[in-house]
Amino acid sequence: MFKSINYKIVVVATVVIGLLTAVCYFGSYARADGANEFVFKLLARLFYVFSFPFLYTFIGLQITNLLSLILGITLDSMFYAFVIERLIRLYKTKRDR
Numbered sequence: 001m002f003k004s005i006n007y008k009i010v011v012v013a014t015v016v017i018g019l020l021t022a023v024c025y026f027g028s029y030a031r032a033d034g035a036n037e038f039v040f041k042l043l044a045r046l047f048y049v050f051s052f053p054f055l056y057t058f059i060g061l062q063i064t065n066l067l068s069l070i071l072g073i074t075l076d077s078m079f080y081a082f083v084i085e086r087l088i089r090l091y092k093t094k095r096d097r
Helices: 007-032 038-050 054-060 066-096
Strands: none
Touching: 007 038, 007 066, 038 066, 054 066
16 A cells, blocks of 8 residues: 555645645644734734644643644644545546546
């Protein structure tokens, strides 16, 4: 099963999603600080999407330090990167048939 994983796609997707999550985190922070522009509202809502499921698990367990934030964002990014890689693999498999 793991022999067919394209690790280049996983790494690139993890970095891209991690950066997007960080940008969304800062937008969410600005929104909580009182910014009412559309961009900050959008980024705050996207942060909820990007930080699911691991970061919410850490917050639900009352683990709210910087290490858990970084670990949660990293695990969420890796999870979404793996899902993206599997979807790309599925698309290529269906296309080649």
